[in-house]
Amino acid sequence: MKKLIFLLVMTAVLGLRTFAQESAAPTVEEIVKKANHTAYYQGFDGKSRVVMNIIDKQERTRSREFVILRKNTGQTDGDQKYFVYFQSPADVRKMVFMVHKHASVDQEDDRWLYLPNLDLVKRIAAGDKRTSFVGSDFLYEDVSGRNLAEDTHLLVQTTDQYYVVKNVPIKPETVEFSSYTVFIDKKTYMPMKMEFYDKDNVLYRTIESIKVEQIQAKEADQEVTYPTVTQSVVKDLKTGSRTEMTFSDIQYNIGLSDDIFTERYLRRPPREAMR
Amino acid sequence: MKVKWIWMTVIFFSIGAGAVAEENDGASPWQQLFSSVDVHGFTELRGGYRIRKDPYQKDMSVMEARTQLDLSSYNDWGDFKYKGDIWGDLVAEQGDYETRELWFFTRPADWMDFKLGRQVLTWGTGDLLFLNDLFPKDWQSFFIGRDTEYLKAPSDAAKFSFFTDAANIDVVYTPKFDSDRYITGQYLSYWNNSLSRRAGRDAYVYTDKPDRCFRDDEIALRIYKNINNYEYALYGYWGFWKSPAGMTPTGSATFPDLNVYGASVRGQVAKGIGNAEIAYYESADDQNGKNPLISNSELRYLVGYTQEIAKDVTGGLQYYLEQMLDYNAYLRHLSGGPKRDRDRHVLTARLTKLLMNQNLSLSMFTYYSPSDSDVYLRPNIHYKATDTLSVETGANIFFGDHPHTFFSQFENNSNIYAAVRYSF
Numbered sequence: 001m002k003k004l005i006f007l008l009v010m011t012a013v014l015g016l017r018t019f020a021q022e023s024a025a026p027t028v029e030e031i032v033k034k035a036n037h038t039a040y041y042q043g044f045d046g047k048s049r050v051v052m053n054i055i056d057k058q059e060r061t062r063s064r065e066f067v068i069l070r071k072n073t074g075q076t077d078g079d080q081k082y083f084v085y086f087q088s089p090a091d092v093r094k095m096v097f098m099v100h101k102h103a104s105v106d107q108e109d110d111r112w113l114y115l116p117n118l119d120l121v122k123r124i125a126a127g128d129k130r131t132s133f134v135g136s137d138f139l140y141e142d143v144s145g146r147n148l149a150e151d152t153h154l155l156v157q158t159t160d161q162y163y164v165v166k167n168v169p170i171k172p173e174t175v176e177f178s179s180y181t182v183f184i185d186k187k188t189y190m191p192m193k194m195e196f197y198d199k200d201n202v203l204y205r206t207i208e209s210i211k212v213e214q215i216q217a218k219e220a221d222q223e224v225t226y227p228t229v230t231q232s233v234v235k236d237l238k239t240g241s242r243t244e245m246t247f248s249d250i251q252y253n254i255g256l257s258d259d260i261f262t263e264r265y266l267r268r269p270p271r272e273a274m275r
Numbered sequence: 276m277k278v279k280w281i282w283m284t285v286i287f288f289s290i291g292a293g294a295v296a297e298e299n300d301g302a303s304p305w306q307q308l309f310s311s312v313d314v315h316g317f318t319e320l321r322g323g324y325r326i327r328k329d330p331y332q333k334d335m336s337v338m339e340a341r342t343q344l345d346l347s348s349y350n351d352w353g354d355f356k357y358k359g360d361i362w363g364d365l366v367a368e369q370g371d372y373e374t375r376e377l378w379f380f381t382r383p384a385d386w387m388d389f390k391l392g393r394q395v396l397t398w399g400t401g402d403l404l405f406l407n408d409l410f411p412k413d414w415q416s417f418f419i420g421r422d423t424e425y426l427k428a429p430s431d432a433a434k435f436s437f438f439t440d441a442a443n444i445d446v447v448y449t450p451k452f453d454s455d456r457y458i459t460g461q462y463l464s465y466w467n468n469s470l471s472r473r474a475g476r477d478a479y480v481y482t483d484k485p486d487r488c489f490r491d492d493e494i495a496l497r498i499y500k501n502i503n504n505y506e507y508a509l510y511g512y513w514g515f516w517k518s519p520a521g522m523t524p525t526g527s528a529t530f531p532d533l534n535v536y537g538a539s540v541r542g543q544v545a546k547g548i549g550n551a552e553i554a555y556y557e558s559a560d561d562q563n564g565k566n567p568l569i570s571n572s573e574l575r576y577l578v579g580y581t582q583e584i585a586k587d588v589t590g591g592l593q594y595y596l597e598q599m600l601d602y603n604a605y606l607r608h609l610s611g612g613p614k615r616d617r618d619r620h621v622l623t624a625r626l627t628k629l630l631m632n633q634n635l636s637l638s639m640f641t642y643y644s645p646s647d648s649d650v651y652l653r654p655n656i657h658y659k660a661t662d663t664l665s666v667e668t669g670a671n672i673f674f675g676d677h678p679h680t681f682f683s684q685f686e687n688n689s690n691i692y693a694a695v696r697y698s699f
Contacts, residue, residue: 054632062634062662089662090315090698100504108543110504117424119397123506125547127583135633241632262501264438268380268388274349 028155031163032148034189035182037077040145042226043217043252045071047272050247054136057240063088064134067273071256078103081261082144085273092134096266096273101144109144114266121266130175137234137243142207161186177205188212188227207234217252226252316344316699323420323692326670331464331475336671336690337419338365343375353381366419366462375429388436393429396447398497398508400541400550402625403640404595406575407510407537407554409495409517410447413456418463418671418685420692428456432493442500449493449514452485454530457518458685466684468612469526473678473687482519483527491515505542510535510554520570521560531569532559547582564601567608572600581625587633591625613679620646634659642682649675649683668693
């Protein structure tokens with residue numbers, strides 16, 4: 001009898017625990033980790049053609065076109081290498097911007113710029129990551145990802161569609177915002193909207209994923225699909241300008257060699273970047 | 276000379292390795308061979324005036340209308356590039372044409388690149404200071420305020436690049452010596468030692484330039500390796516002084532033999548990028564400095580540091596030292612004219628600020644030599660009005676205590692310029 005009671009109790013306890021595990025919402029750390037992975041780290045490597053339209057409040061447009069190659073090199077969701085080959089406008093055509101991104105907060109990224117007219121490989125001092133990327137409303141950090149360890153994360157709301165996470169910088173003096181809120185799709189873990197609040201807690205900047213597509217790829221000989229943002233827009237509510245970014249010709253796991261992210265290919269870009 | 280032949284052999288065999296064309300399923304044979312040709316270029320108007328009266332030059336420092344055409348074709352088996360400039364020049368009072376680039380590039384093997392033809396070449400770590408980069412510079416264009424692109428004159432050369440795990444190697448063979456575009460007196464006045472005064476259009480520099488193909492040749496070598504993103508390099512050069520560094524007894528300027536051996540390192544230091552470079556200039560025709568008509572050997576040193584100071588503001592500092600060897604021999608054999616110091620120290624400072632979504636750039640580059648007591652300032656304002664139209668204005672300001680020192684000799688060439696460029 002005692003044995004039976006014991007068994008019953010055990011079953012109940014185990015059952016409850018299983019039940020609890022199934023229904024428990026992921027922790028906020030799990031959410032931001034997965035979102036970071038989805039936004040910046042899918043596949044081993046990837047390629048995309050990018051058209052960027054920078055539109056000021058008088059609707060004057062400047063355009064940038066480039067091909068971006070990316071390769072994950074470090075531990076899971078850690079270091080990465082980026083190769084950005086500019087195609088237009090004319091004054092930056094054939095310029096290459098290369099970054100070896102370091103996930104460690106203590107280590108600065110390594111950056112290079114190749115100027116074809118002078119055949120010059122220039123080393124660029126790692127700078128403020130919250131500086132405009134090629135004069136657009138996107139910042140370096142928007143393009144290559146903000147380190148998760150630089151913010152505290154708080155799950156403020158769970159809606160039918162989104163996990164809503166509020167992020168507060170640990171070193172507020174290093175950034176221009178006081179916090180930002182990210183709306184993360186519950187199914188795909190894609191960040192769909194980011195809202196940045198200034199030091200007076202006024203919303204001043206938003207980034208939206210306008211279009212997400214399922215991109216087919218192969219991973220370890222298996223067919224996989226990676227949800228991928230193919231259109232996004234950042235709006236600067238203070239200046240009234242916005243930048244639209246459209247991605248096309250997206251490919252994952254194309255086997256980019258490590259060599260591509262070296263001086264040899266800065267001086268003569270790989271065909272992956274030129275096609 | 277022996278070393279040259281070793282490199283000649285390397286080059287010979289490399290050509291033998293050749294390029295292999297890949298199979299391609301296209302329509303016509305032409306299309307199979309060439310992908311589309313990209314056509315680009317720009318049209319530019321540029322004008323500038325001296326801000327001081329120069330008795331030996333026109334008031335105009337630069338006045339030209341220029342069009343550049345740029346054709347390129349990238350194919351699996353190789354790339355082609357053509358870039359040519361045509362311009363009307365009111366200072367020289369003539370129309371002119373120059374092929375800036377005309378080359379073929381191929382990647383015959385995983386471990387090798389090959390580029391043949393007229394090409395612009397750059398290596399080394401200095402910012403507008405060159406120690407181991409012995410490729411031709413166009414100082415004339417630089418000082419009169421043409422686009423910085425023109426500081427680099429093209430070389431007619433073959434560049435072989437080899438990539439191995441141990442290190443990467445670049446070998447550049449120039450069959451016929453490509454000198455710098457030095458100051459001739461046509462566009463810029465300069466210190467003329469035999470006249471003991473500044474001179475210009477009244478006293479062109481006549482040179483006796485080595486010009487025998489495959490005999491008066493140049494070899495430049497770089498061996499480099501990246502270790503944890505610290506870039507190390509060793510350099511070698513066997514050729515000639517790039518600007519006149521000697522004088523024949525009859526008064527023609529010459530380009531004596533020069534060999535250069537050097538090394539550099541570049542990488543992250545604190546929040547910025549640090550670089551250091553050293554070069555030994557062996558004046559091969561005057562090994563111990565006894566010939567007063569030929570420049571002595573030199574040691575050149577450079578250290579530099581660049582950092583982002585604030586958002587969109589970058590600052591850079593460099594210290595450069597040119598040290599004449601066999602200085603006592605130089606003093607003993609000095610025959611009139613102002614004597615130079617053994618050491619020439621130069622400090623440079625660069626400050627660049629980007630504004631208006633990085634469309635407006637303000638920059639200032641300063642050379643200051645405490646030993647020569649002279650200064651060269653290069654302020655520039657560049658604005659991209661649209662994606663195709665840009666305007667810029669700037670100046671080249673020289674001054675100093677003595678009329679013969681490197682920057683000070685150009686004092687009367689101090690100029691301001693402005694340009695508008697339409698790119699397509």
